[in-house]
Amino acid sequence: MFFSFLENGLGPLLILILLINAFLYKRIKINSDLLNFIVLLYLMILALGLRTIYSGVDTASYFQYYNEVSSSGLNTRDYEFGFYGFTLLSSYLGGWDFFLIFSIVLQLLSVYLAAVLFKIKQPNLVVFLYIALLPGFDLLTNGLRQGIALSVGSIFLVMSLYRNNLKVFNLIPIIFHKSTLVYIGSFFIPKNEKINIFYIKGLLFLGVVVVVIGYMGSFLDGSIRFEDLLPLPLIGTNHTLGAKIDMYLYIEKQLLSESMKAYFLVVSYVILLPFIYGVFFKPNLTKSVLSFGLFCLCLHFFFLLIWWTNFAYRFMYISYIPSVLLFVKCTELMALKRLKYFMFVVLILGIISTYSSNNFSSFSLLDLY
Numbered sequence: 001m002f003f004s005f006l007e008n009g010l011g012p013l014l015i016l017i018l019l020i021n022a023f024l025y026k027r028i029k030i031n032s033d034l035l036n037f038i039v040l041l042y043l044m045i046l047a048l049g050l051r052t053i054y055s056g057v058d059t060a061s062y063f064q065y066y067n068e069v070s071s072s073g074l075n076t077r078d079y080e081f082g083f084y085g086f087t088l089l090s091s092y093l094g095g096w097d098f099f100l101i102f103s104i105v106l107q108l109l110s111v112y113l114a115a116v117l118f119k120i121k122q123p124n125l126v127v128f129l130y131i132a133l134l135p136g137f138d139l140l141t142n143g144l145r146q147g148i149a150l151s152v153g154s155i156f157l158v159m160s161l162y163r164n165n166l167k168v169f170n171l172i173p174i175i176f177h178k179s180t181l182v183y184i185g186s187f188f189i190p191k192n193e194k195i196n197i198f199y200i201k202g203l204l205f206l207g208v209v210v211v212v213i214g215y216m217g218s219f220l221d222g223s224i225r226f227e228d229l230l231p232l233p234l235i236g237t238n239h240t241l242g243a244k245i246d247m248y249l250y251i252e253k254q255l256l257s258e259s260m261k262a263y264f265l266v267v268s269y270v271i272l273l274p275f276i277y278g279v280f281f282k283p284n285l286t287k288s289v290l291s292f293g294l295f296c297l298c299l300h301f302f303f304l305l306i307w308w309t310n311f312a313y314r315f316m317y318i319s320y321i322p323s324v325l326l327f328v329k330c331t332e333l334m335a336l337k338r339l340k341y342f343m344f345v346v347l348i349l350g351i352i353s354t355y356s357s358n359n360f361s362s363f364s365l366l367d368l369y
Contacts (some may be wrong), residue, residue: 011355031122049101055363058142082175110151117158132350149177196290203297271323274330296322
């Protein structure tokens with residue numbers, strides 16, 4: 001595993017840039033964050049923006065869709081019209097490589113901007129954490145539609161923290177991917193600090209209960225059909241919301257091993273640990289952070305309800321970027337050395353595990369010819 005990490009080159013380069021970023025910020029006392037972000041962005045463009053169509057699971061499918069759109073101008077697969085527009089615009093402005101590069105730049109730039117708007121001192125660390133763990137890597141590569149929707153949506157989520165009248169913009173990501181329908185829940189997050197702390201602790205307790213009894217869900221044989229409970233039509237598809245949920249819950253194809261299901265569960269909690277620590281032991285978290293954290297936990301709870309199923313990781317992705325933002329923000333707010341060390345351990349171990357994984361090894365990088 002470790003030797004494959006050293007051989008691929010990208011992982012070691014990411015750690016090197018991370019160490020340089022830490023050195024410049026702490027030792028030389030200059031804010032080199034933007035410069036490091038540009039270097040990081042350039043590296044990811046070279047590595048993932050110029051990959052071959054045989055990389056990963058879905059690159060070939062996106063390549064086929066791009067060719068269909070660029071040749072006919074039609075949305076041949078009934079994807080959300082925002083992603084269709086993104087694909088059509090890419091075909092006008094450049095070629096297939098431009099489509100991939102545009103998707104990388106849009107995601108990473110959106111995450112960086114969301115961190116800036118969240119008043120994080122080192123927004124580059126949010127981008128590092130985003131790409132260090134497998135969910136971020138997958139959103140950058142295989143889950144492009146959801147990755148674009150969630151990253152762009154993170155900007156509006158943060159903006160709506162400070163201005164209630166901006167919450168309506170949380171509906172915009174839906175045009176890229178329907179999973180962001182859950183962002184409607186941000187309309188109902190209270191601003192009262194005591195109420196939020198009560199809800200947060202309640203969700204954390206319920207989350208543990210759900211995880212403990214989660215394996216009981218594996219005994220569902222389809223006798224409970226959400227198609228009957230939620231017959232709401234999904235625009236642009238022939239399915240109802242309930243039928244779509246049934247497809248995720250009862251999918252027969254074994255998409256993930258048991259160890260990978262556990263991985264996504266553990267990661268989902270690891271990136272929430274600084275916030276959880278702050279809620280219980282450091283009562284100096286701001287109202288805006290508590291509100292954002294409550295909404296993040298609500299998204300996380302959706303994942304916990306079905307974490308043992310084959311497609312649950314897609315629900316984990318919905319809370320991933322808010323959790324990453326929360327991780328760095330809380331670490332900065334509490335200014336505890338042990339949390340900073342914990343963050344860098346997560347970053348380094350995350351980079352090593354992600355960029356030595358089978359997911360990464362299936363990619364053919366740098367399609368320059």
